[in-house]
Amino acid sequence: MEKSFHITTFGCQMNEHDSETLAGMLLERGYVQAKERKDANIVIFNTCSVRENADKRFFGTLGQLKKKKMEQGENFTVCVCGCMMQQQHIIDTLKAKYPWVDVIFGTHNLHQLPELLDNLYREKEKQLAILPDREEIVEGLPSRRLFQHKAFVNIMYGCNNFCTYCIVPYTRGREKSRKPEDILREIRSLVEDGVREVMLLGQNVNSYRGQSDDGSVTDFTDLLYQLQEVEGLERIRFMTSHPKDLSDKLIQAFVDCPKLGKYIHLPVQAGSSRVLKEMNRRYTREEYLKLVEKLRTAVPDIAISTDIIVGFPGETEEEFEETLTLCEAVRYDSAFTFLYSVRKGTPAEQYEDQIPEDVKHARFNRLVEVINRISAEKNAEYVGRTETVLVEGPGKTGGKTFSGRTASFKLVNFRGTPDMTGKLVKVRITESNTFSLVGEAAGPEA
Ligand code: 5AD
Numbered sequence: 001m002e003k004s005f006h007i008t009t010f011g012c013q014m015n016e017h018d019s020e021t022l023a024g025m026l027l028e029r030g031y032v033q034a035k036e037r038k039d040a041n042i043v044i045f046n047t048c049s050v051r052e053n054a055d056k057r058f059f060g061t062l063g064q065l066k067k068k069k070m071e072q073g074e075n076f077t078v079c080v081c082g083c084m085m086q087q088q089h090i091i092d093t094l095k096a097k098y099p100w101v102d103v104i105f106g107t108h109n110l111h112q113l114p115e116l117l118d119n120l121y122r123e124k125e126k127q128l129a130i131l132p133d134r135e136e137i138v139e140g141l142p143s144r145r146l147f148q149h150k151a152f153v154n155i156m157y158g159c160n161n162f163c164t165y166c167i168v169p170y171t172r173g174r175e176k177s178r179k180p181e182d183i184l185r186e187i188r189s190l191v192e193d194g195v196r197e198v199m200l201l202g203q204n205v206n207s208y209r210g211q212s213d214d215g216s217v218t219d220f221t222d223l224l225y226q227l228q229e230v231e232g233l234e235r236i237r238f239m240t241s242h243p244k245d246l247s248d249k250l251i252q253a254f255v256d257c258p259k260l261g262k263y264i265h266l267p268v269q270a271g272s273s274r275v276l277k278e279m280n281r282r283y284t285r286e287e288y289l290k291l292v293e294k295l296r297t298a299v300p301d302i303a304i305s306t307d308i309i310v311g312f313p314g315e316t317e318e319e320f321e322e323t324l325t326l327c328e329a330v331r332y333d334s335a336f337t338f339l340y341s342v343r344k345g346t347p348a349e350q351y352e353d354q355i356p357e358d359v360k361h362a363r364f365n366r367l368v369e370v371i372n373r374i375s376a377e378k379n380a381e382y383v384g385r386t387e388t389v390l391v392e393g394p395g396k397t398g399g400k401t402f403s404g405r406t407a408s409f410k411l412v413n414f415r416g417t418p419d420m421t422g423k424l425v426k427v428r429i430t431e432s433n434t435f436s437l438v439g440e441a442a443g444p445e446a
């Protein structure tokens with residue numbers, strides 16, 4: 001029987017990219033990818049543990065598969081992986097309530113999926129592979145890209161920051177940087193395969209320190225300057241930057257490297273210095289604002305996005321309002337907003353003064369209103385300008401609509417033709433919305 005698989009991904013771009021690797025490995029071994037979960041005989045869930053509703057959604061969706069598993073037995077395989085699997089209480093829940101799950105593997109065992117499936121089919125025994133962390137990085141894994149012309153490239157794994165609310169340092173382990181030569185080799189081969197834009201991924205790319213075999217060390221900005229020289233690569237982006245590690249050298253790289261998109265994701269998390277201290281963010285409100293000023297002085301049209309948590313334990317009304325005034329001061333192009341949720345095993349789990357749900361929700365709604373108003377105002381400033389857009393392909397609305405992104409990462413929809421896909425095209429912006437722009441093609445880039 002043909003073995004077809006389907007992967008459902010929860011969470012961040014790091015997880016999206018891990019799923020691209022899982023798909024790449026299975027395709028290489030002759031499995032086929034089903035378009036929909038119901039058509040697959042191997043179902044894989046790549047989970048996220050960062051937020052509470054991600055867990056709830058995962059268990060809800062997993063539960064829906066029980067009936068099919070009971071009916072089809074060995075002919076239907078259920079695999080679960082990703083960040084949640086790095087937590088013992090999740091494994092205990094799976095064993096107790098979902099004993100029919102066939103394969104469970106953690107973030108450090110990703111590359112083993114084909115082998116675990118082979119073992120499952122040969123030995124007819126459930127497979128569990130979870131390492132607490134891994135010293136070395138597994139290189140050379142294949143990947144099935146979600147987009148033809150843009151690719152995610154991990155430059156480092158893990159996080160050493162231990163923000164008090166966050167589970168990631170426990171699920172993804174300590175920081176490890178890939179060798180610069182491995183990254184360059186991968187990117188050159190992606191470019192040969194048609195990729196024009198890379199998104200460099202890491203929990204904190206600013207602390208990238210790649211060590212080559214000859215002992216030399218490449219830091220994040222050195223890597224950017226090297227990528228600037230890769231012929232055929234048009235755009236470089238990265239995610240995420242921790243404000244405490246954003247150097248003057250990196251700000252200068254935005255000035256020196258034309259391929260570097262004029263966009264930075266710079267999570268602030270809160271606007272009050274006291275809350276930031278409790279979160280162990282290691283910068284104050286004032287330091288953050290100064291950083292934004294420095295960025296804007298060097299790169300006046302840089303777009304800035306952020307992550308904000310509402311309702312961290314002990315957050316007072318006044319402290320929440322400091323988040324609002326910070327947003328007004330920075331004027332973010334966009335922001336991801338989160339309701340604080342307790343993560344088991346993090347320091348903030350022990351904090352008293354957890355904020356009641358209704359208060360959190362009310363603050364959240366007020367924040368979203370401010371964020372959306374500012375996003376719409378920032379987008380309106382683009383109307384009348386001509387932007388260089390890297391065309392990603394047909395837009396979601398279909399027809400002759402194509403979509404792409406400006407250097408500042410704004411999504412633009414415009415009337416185009418299929419040959420524009422993967423190219424840099426001039427687009428005159430005619431309209432703006434809260435989350436996107438509308439324009440007219442104004443010719444290829446000179
Ligand atoms: N509660 C709410 N939001 C969280 N994030 C991380 N942990 C939590 C939590 N316990 C948010 C942060 C981070 C983003 C990826 O998720 O804002 O930057």
Ligand code: SF4
Nearest residue numbers: 159161162163166168
């Ligand atoms: Fe989590 Fe903080 Fe690390 Fe980001 S920097 S992954 S919020 S611990």
